[in-house]
Amino acid sequence: MIPSVLHAPAPGWTADADIVVIGSGIAGLVAALRCRPHGRVLLVTKALLDAGSTRWAQGGIAAALAPDDTPEEHLADTLTAGVGVCDEDAVRALVTEGPDAVRGLIDLGTAFDRSGGDIALTREGGHHRRRIAHAGGDATGAEISRALLAELKDSGVEVIEHALVLDLLKDAAGRAAGVTLHVMGEGQPGGVGAVRARAVVLATGGLGQVFTATTNPEVSTGDGVALALRAGAEVTDLEFVQFHPTVLWLGEGATGQQPLISEAVRGEGAHLVDHAGVRFMTGRHELAELAPRDVVTKGITNRMRETGASHMLLDGRHFGAAMWENRFPTILAACRHHGIDPVTEPIPVVPAAHHASGGVRTDLYGRTSVPGLYACGEVACTGVHGANRLASNSLLEGLVFAARIAEALPGDLLASTGQGDAAPKTAPVPPDAARAGLLEPASRGEIQRIMTSCAGVLRQATGLEAAVRELEGLGRGSAEPGVEAWEATNLYTVASAIVAAARRREETRGSHWREDFPERADGTWRGHLVTRLAGNALTTTYESLEGKRS
Numbered sequence: 001m002i003p004s005v006l007h008a009p010a011p012g013w014t015a016d017a018d019i020v021v022i023g024s025g026i027a028g029l030v031a032a033l034r035c036r037p038h039g040r041v042l043l044v045t046k047a048l049l050d051a052g053s054t055r056w057a058q059g060g061i062a063a064a065l066a067p068d069d070t071p072e073e074h075l076a077d078t079l080t081a082g083v084g085v086c087d088e089d090a091v092r093a094l095v096t097e098g099p100d101a102v103r104g105l106i107d108l109g110t111a112f113d114r115s116g117g118d119i120a121l122t123r124e125g126g127h128h129r130r131r132i133a134h135a136g137g138d139a140t141g142a143e144i145s146r147a148l149l150a151e152l153k154d155s156g157v158e159v160i161e162h163a164l165v166l167d168l169l170k171d172a173a174g175r176a177a178g179v180t181l182h183v184m185g186e187g188q189p190g191g192v193g194a195v196r197a198r199a200v201v202l203a204t205g206g207l208g209q210v211f212t213a214t215t216n217p218e219v220s221t222g223d224g225v226a227l228a229l230r231a232g233a234e235v236t237d238l239e240f241v242q243f244h245p246t247v248l249w250l251g252e253g254a255t256g257q258q259p260l261i262s263e264a265v266r267g268e269g270a271h272l273v274d275h276a277g278v279r280f281m282t283g284r285h286e287l288a289e290l291a292p293r294d295v296v297t298k299g300i301t302n303r304m305r306e307t308g309a310s311h312m313l314l315d316g317r318h319f320g321a322a323m324w325e326n327r328f329p330t331i332l333a334a335c336r337h338h339g340i341d342p343v344t345e346p347i348p349v350v351p352a353a354h355h356a357s358g359g360v361r362t363d364l365y366g367r368t369s370v371p372g373l374y375a376c377g378e379v380a381c382t383g384v385h386g387a388n389r390l391a392s393n394s395l396l397e398g399l400v401f402a403a404r405i406a407e408a409l410p411g412d413l414l415a416s417t418g419q420g421d422a423a424p425k426t427a428p429v430p431p432d433a434a435r436a437g438l439l440e441p442a443s444r445g446e447i448q449r450i451m452t453s454c455a456g457v458l459r460q461a462t463g464l465e466a467a468v469r470e471l472e473g474l475g476r477g478s479a480e481p482g483v484e485a486w487e488a489t490n491l492y493t494v495a496s497a498i499v500a501a502a503r504r505r506e507e508t509r510g511s512h513w514r515e516d517f518p519e520r521a522d523g524t525w526r527g528h529l530v531t532r533l534a535g536n537a538l539t540t541t542y543e544s545l546e547g548k549r550s
Contacts, residue, residue, distance in 0.1 A: 001437075001475050001476065001536040001537075002475070002492075002493050002496060002533055002536050002538060003230065003437070003438070003489060003536065004533060005167055005230060006167055006230070006438070006481075006486055006489060008180065008182065008192050008481045008486070009191070009481060010192070011180055011192050011193045012191050012192060012193060013191070013193040013194075014193060014194050014195075014196065015193065015194075015196070016040070016195070016196050017039075017041060017042035017158070017195060017196070017197045018038065018039025018040045018041065018197060018198050018199070019032075019035045019038065019197055019198065019199045019200075019409070020041075020042045020043075020195050020197040020201070021041060021042070021043045021044070021201040022044050022045075022165045022179065022203060022204050022224065023045060023046075023202070023203030023204045023224070023379070024043060024045035024049045024050070024051075024203075025052035025053055025054035025205055025398060026054045026145070026377065026399055026402070027376040027377025027378075027379075027397075027398030027399075027401070027402045028045070028052075028203030028204075028377065028402070029145070029148040029149065029152060030398065030402035030403060031201045031203055031376060031402040031403075031405055032152065032155075032157045033151055033152060033157065034402065034403050034405075035201070035406045035409060036155055036156055036157055038406070038409050039198070040158070041156075041157045041158065042157075042158045042159075042160065042195060042197070043152075043157050043158065043159045043160070044159075044160045044163045044179075044181060044195070045160070045161055045162075045163065046162070046165075046204075047161065047219050048161055048162075049149055049152075049159065050142075050145050051217065052217065053141075053205045053206060053216060054141045054144060054395070055141050055142045055145045056141055056215070056217060057140055057141025057394070057395055058138040058260055058262035058264065058331065059122075059124055059132060059262040059263050059267075059391060059392050060133050060134035060140045060264065060392050060395075061132070061133050061134075061140060061144070061392055061395040061396050061399070062098070062124075062131050062133075062390070062391070062392035062395075062396055063131060064095060064098070064129075064131055065099055065102065065119055065121065065131065065133060066121055066129065066130060066131060068129070069130075069131050071092075071095040071096045071099070072095075074095040074131060075091050075092060075095045076128075077126055077128055077129075077390055078091045078094070078095065078384070078390045078393060079091060079386075080126065081126045081292040081293075081388050081510075082357075082385055082386020082387055082388060082390070082510065083294075083388055083510040084387070084509070084522060084526050085237070085386040085509070085510075085528065085545070086383060086384065087382070087383025087384070089364060089383075090383035090384045093400065093401075093404070094382075094384050094393065094397060094401075097400050098396050098399075098400055101396065101399045101400050101403065102396070102399070105144060105147060105399070108147045108148065108150075108151050109147045111143060111147075112133045112134065112135045112140075112143075113133075113136070119133050120133070121133060122264050122267045122268060123290060124263040124264055124267045124392055125245075125263050125266065125267075125289075125290045125291060125293055125296060125391045126287070126291065126292040126293070126390045126391055127390070127392075132264065132391070132392045134264065136330075137328055137329050138262055138264065138328045138330045139330050141395065160181075160183060162183060162184040163181045163182065163184065164181060164182045164184065164487070165180075165181045165204070165223055165224075166179070166180040166181055166192070166227070166486065167179065167227060168200060168370070168373060169196070169428035170231070170428060171428060174232075174370070174371065175370075175371040175372040175416065176197075176199065176231075176371065176372030176373040177196060177372070178194060178195045178197045179194070179195050180193070180194050180195075181193060181194075181195065182483065182486070194428070196428065198372065198413060199372050199373075199409060199412070199413065200372060200373050201366070201375070201376065201402075201405060202227070202228065202373070202375040202376075202379050202380070203224075203375070203376050203377045203402065204223050204225075204227075204377075204379045205219070205220050205224070205379060206220045206222070206355060206356050206378040207220060207222030207225060207241075207356050208220045208353045208355075208356075209221045209222070209444075209448070209491065210222060210447065210451050210491050210494050210495050211241075211352070211448055211451050211452050211456065212255050212448040212449060212451075213255060213258050213352040214256075214257060214258065214353040214354065215247060215257065215258060215260045215352055215353070215354045216257060217257055218256065218257060221487045222490050222491060222493070222494035223487070224359075224360065225238070225356075225359055225493075225494050225497070226489075226490035226493040226494055227490075228360040228368065228373070228375070228379075229493060229497065229531070229532070229533040229538075230533060231370050231373065232369075232370055232532070232533070233360055233361070233369050233532075234360075234361040234368070234369040234531070234532055235358070235359065235361060235381070235531045235532070236358050236359070236360075236361040236528050236530050236531070237358030237359075237381055237528055237529055238356070238358040238359070238494070238497050238498045238529075239358065239501035239504075239505050239529060240357035240386075240387045240388065240509075240510055240511050240512055241353060241354075241355075241356055241357070241358075241498065241511060242293055242297075242354050242355040242356070242357055242388060242511040243293075243297045243354055243456070243511065244263075244293065244297070244352060244353075244354035244355070245293055245296040245299075245300050245349070245351050246260075246261040246265070246266070246296075246300075246314055246347075246351075247259065247260055247349060247350055248260075248334065248340070248347065248348070249310070249311035249348035249349055249350040250338060252310060258352050259331075259334040259338070261331055261335075261347055261349055262331060263293070263391045264328075265316055265331065266289045266290055266314070267290065268316075268319070268323075268327065269316075269318070269319070270289070270314050270315060271289060272289050272296070272300065272312055272313070272314055272315075272349075273313050273314075273315050274307055274312055274313070275313065276307075280303045280312075281299050284299050285299075293354075293389070293391065293511070294387075294510045294511045294513075297351045297511075298457075298513060300312050300349070300350070300351055301351060301457050301458065304350075310350070311348045312349055312350070313347065313348060314349045316342050316346075316347070317344065317345070317346065319342075319343075320343070321343045324343050335347055351457055353456075355378065355394060356378055356379075357385035357386065357387065357510070357511060358381045358501075359375065359378065359381040360375040360381060361380075362375050362380045362381065362382050364382070365401075365405060365407065365408035366380065366401055366404055366405035366408070367408070367412070371416065374409075376398060376401045376404075376405055377394075377397070377398040377401075382401055384397050385397075386510065388511045437477040437478045437479065438478070438479040438481060438485040439474060439475070439477035439479060439485060439489045439492050440477055440479045440485065440488065441479065441484035441485055443474050443488045443491075443492065444484070444487065444488045446470075447474065447488070447491050447492055450466075450470045450495070451495050454466050454467035454470075454499075455467050455498060457513060458513055458515055459502055459512070459513060459514050460514060461503070461516050464499055464502055464503045465503070467499045468499055468500075471492065471495060471496050471499065474492060475492060475496075477489070496538060497531050497538055497540075500531060500540045501540055502514075504529055505525055505529060507519065507525045509525065526544065527542055527543050527544035527545050528542070528543045528545075529542055530542075
């Protein structure tokens with residue numbers, strides 16, 4: 001049973017805002033800053049302001065900034081990576097608005113790396129041009145986060161840190177009216193409370209912690225997707241979970257957040273080799289090591305199978321010490337911390353869960369199927385990524401679509417209330433929903449084991465059916481309310497939705513790899529899977545690109 005409301009104590013305190021933004025990565029920070037002119041903004045974040053996924057982004061942000069590049073070429077590369085199921089209008093918005101959005105970050109003080117006065121650009125997988133802007137060599141996310149947080153400081157945006165969002169509040173008309181949340185530890189005020197607001201923006205990031213090994217931080221437990229499902233929102237294409245091909249191999253049984261070896265390392269000329277020194281990606285794709293991520297992940301996985309090896313190798317020894325120290329200082333330090341020196345030896349790498357291409361379904365302005373609820377960043381499915389995210393499009397997506405939410409918000413508020421920014425908040429109504437129990441905190445490891453073994457890089461019917469049975473066996477929890485039980489329950493909800501979509505899509509497309517259906521099937525599966533929660537059960541329907549549902 002999937003809970004339709006998280007079991008929690010009644011709110012012991014209430015706060016008011018016009019707009020509440022959940023999350024403090026690039027999407028949440030931009031949404032909060034851009035929405036500030038439209039009313040009182042409260043930004044809620046699960047840990048510290050800079051603890052989300054943005055700070056871990058190494059490679060950079062993609063945009064057609066070079067004189068020999070165009071948005072049309074960026075669009076073409078994005079559509080190719082998405083394997084036929086991108087929303088072309090969404091991609092066009094991304095690539096045409098992207099360059100000015102990046103220049104806006106520069107105006108805020110983001111210090112991108114320069115070469116001869118111009119922004120230094122590199123290539124990554126799937127890109128035919130050098131269009132990846134980076135900062136601090138391989139610390140792009142940290143620099144963007146720094147600049148946005150500096151702007152936030154004097155913006156008038158209110159902040160609550162250490163707060164786990166629980167459920168969406170709605171008014172009598174079914175419109176978003178705020179959220180319930182739990183403030184932990186150092187956060188003030190303490191305990192479970194309610195924030196009343198006229199608009200709610202989800203920017204909660206990813207769901208990588210549903211797998212045993214991931215590049216995602218510990219806080220990435222799919223909270224936004226789970227909340228949206230419980231609120232009745234549509235969630236789309238969750239089967240497309242991208243596994244990053246080059247994550248530092250830490251040995252058999254490594255769990256939790258793993259060090260990422262950025263695609264930019266391959267973009268600068270490092271080669272993937274097997275243990276005999278053979279460049280196995282050559283001949284598998286025209287771009288070899290710089291093929292789209294799903295292609296490289298499959299290439300590594302196949303070579304591991306062919307040779308019986310536990311990992312492959314990324315060879316950048318020809319870079320020399322100076323390049324490693326200046327261009328990739330973060331990666332160099334991480335490798336040396338784990339006993340590997342990329343200057344003198346190849347880096348052991350293996351795929352690990354990375355980015356959710358699906359998420360809470362939105363239109364081109366971040367609106368979900370629940371009025372007043374918006375989503376941006378990795379939690380959202382804008383249609384940009386399709387079946388497989390193009391490298392370094394994620395930071396750009398958060399930047400562009402967060403700004404689009406702020407653009408649409410005043411008109412949406414006026415249309416819904418007739419009073420725009422001056423409209424009063426309506427009172428939330430108590431949810432009328434059957435409550436399923438909370439999972440025990442120890443279930444988190446079981447969920448991760450099930451998902452990794454049955455719904456990871458390689459999938460097939462028997463494994464997915466086993467995942468359903470094993471997840472259902474966990475789904476009758478009776479844990480006491482608390483952060484660990486709420487997170488485990490969110491992971492269970494998200495895992496169940498991923499498996500439901502993965503079972504339904506009987507083809508191989510992008511990051512969804514079905515061994516029992518190894519070919520892409522455009523005639524049957526060129527469309528989207530839409531998941532909803534009805535009562536305590538998930539339903540998944542297919543919607544073709546022509547809008548036909550089955």
